[in-house]
């Protein structure tokens with residue numbers, strides 16, 4: 001158990017600051033990156049989980065672990081945009097549903113793409129979707 005470098009109070013190894021005096025602890029172990037507990041493949045697949053993949057995508061994009069992993073970040077962006085596409089269908093096409101059964105068909109299509117991407121990605125294939133894949137590529141180079 002280490003001690004605070006200023007006041008001598010006992011601190012945990014991962015404490016960035018002393019609980020008593022607030023001094024920054026120089027030797028503190030960096031907090032482990034949550035995303036680091038996943039392999040690149042698992043992290044990529046998680047980004048395509050229907051409806052909740054965007055959470056994984058944001059974790060991946062915010063994490064240090066995958067900062068330099070183009071492939072994982074590509075999947076994260078693609079998963080994120082796929083969810084945006086889903087939301088667009090919800091918000092834009094639903095009010096127009098009197099025009100025809102477009103919304104359920106589009107939603108089924110996106111769900112099929114999610115499942116397709118989970119299969120492709122778990123086989124470690126990088127599949128670039130039309131439009132969404134191009135957007136993801138652009139986001140990567142920004």
Ligand SMILES: [Zn+2]
Pocket residue numbers: 004005006007008009018019020021022023
């Ligand atoms: Zn202290």
